[in-house]
Amino acid sequence: MADLPLMPIATAVWLIDNTSLTFDQIADFCGVHPLQVKGIADGDVGAGVRGINPITTNQLTRDELDIAEKDGDHRLKLSRPKTIVSDKPRKGGRYTPVSKRQNRPDAIAWMVRNHPEVTDAQIGKLLGTTKTTISAVRDRSHWNTANLTPRDPVGLGLCSQIDLDMVVRKAAAKRAKLMKENPEAFPNEGPSLEPTQDNDDEADNQNRSFDPEKVFSEFSKGDQSSDD
Numbered sequence: 001m002a003d004l005p006l007m008p009i010a011t012a013v014w015l016i017d018n019t020s021l022t023f024d025q026i027a028d029f030c031g032v033h034p035l036q037v038k039g040i041a042d043g044d045v046g047a048g049v050r051g052i053n054p055i056t057t058n059q060l061t062r063d064e065l066d067i068a069e070k071d072g073d074h075r076l077k078l079s080r081p082k083t084i085v086s087d088k089p090r091k092g093g094r095y096t097p098v099s100k101r102q103n104r105p106d107a108i109a110w111m112v113r114n115h116p117e118v119t120d121a122q123i124g125k126l127l128g129t130t131k132t133t134i135s136a137v138r139d140r141s142h143w144n145t146a147n148l149t150p151r152d153p154v155g156l157g158l159c160s161q162i163d164l165d166m167v168v169r170k171a172a173a174k175r176a177k178l179m180k181e182n183p184e185a186f187p188n189e190g191p192s193l194e195p196t197q198d199n200d201d202e203a204d205n206q207n208r209s210f211d212p213e214k215v216f217s218e219f220s221k222g223d224q225s226s227d228d
Contacts, residue, residue: 003078004031005059007052009040014051016041020069021076029060029076104129105144107153108137114150118171126167127158 005011008030015026016037023041027034039045054060059079068074104127111123112134118126120134136142154161 005029005054005078006057008032009046010049010052011054011059012037012040013046013049014053017051018053019065021065022072025068025072025074025076029078103151103156104158105133105137105142106149106151107156107158108134109148110150110152112138112150115168115171117175118167122167122171126163127153 009032012026012030012032015021015029023034023037026032027037030037036045055062055065060076061079064076064079068076107127108123108129111118111127120131120138123129123134124131133142137145137148142148153159154164
């Protein structure tokens with residue numbers, strides 16, 4: 001059962017002691033086996049567990065309980081909260097499991113080589129590492145530089161493809177904006193991805209008008225010469 005009350009055993013204890021619900025109804029609502037409910041009623045299971053009232057905890061309404069007590073086939077429905085509060089965004093760096101932390105220098109080397117537009121701060125947030133480590137990999141002063149192999153952080157399980165694409169897209173957009181505002185600061189950059197402007201010759205060709213009769217007459221002359 002996907003939706004279960006908090007502390008199902010304690011809820012089952014309260015329902016057994018305070019209602020006339022069947023074992024099957026309690027088992028279905030609490031997500032336990034009917035035999036386990038029977039064991040709770042006999043005192044073999046959950047001994048010493050204090051019951052929790054699902055009505056006072058807003059997990060069950062009195063009307064719903066009354067209907068279920070009158071109809072043994074009725075299945076209790078867990079009350080839904082009236083308001084849903086979204087999870088608070090987590091602040092700070094990304095947590096990396098201990099088993100994968102040894103792969104971060106390889107991922108940093110891959111980011112530095114393939115996406116130079118991404119800043120150290122963005123790499124640190126994406127991979128859950130520090131600027132000191134990134135700088136060491138970048139200037140090849142890392143203690144394990146000789147053994148580093150640039151590897152995709154997505155393949156290493158350090159981030160998702162969506163997160164990587166988002167970071168790269170933001171960094172590229174910011175760099176393109178800076179290049180447009182101050183091109184002198186990027187003297188070694190290649191041509192941008194902006195569409196090129198049509199030159200004068202292409203513009204003249206587009207604006208030149210054509211005489212349809214003259215064009216078809218040229219085709220007619222070509223056909224006659226081929227017949228000869």
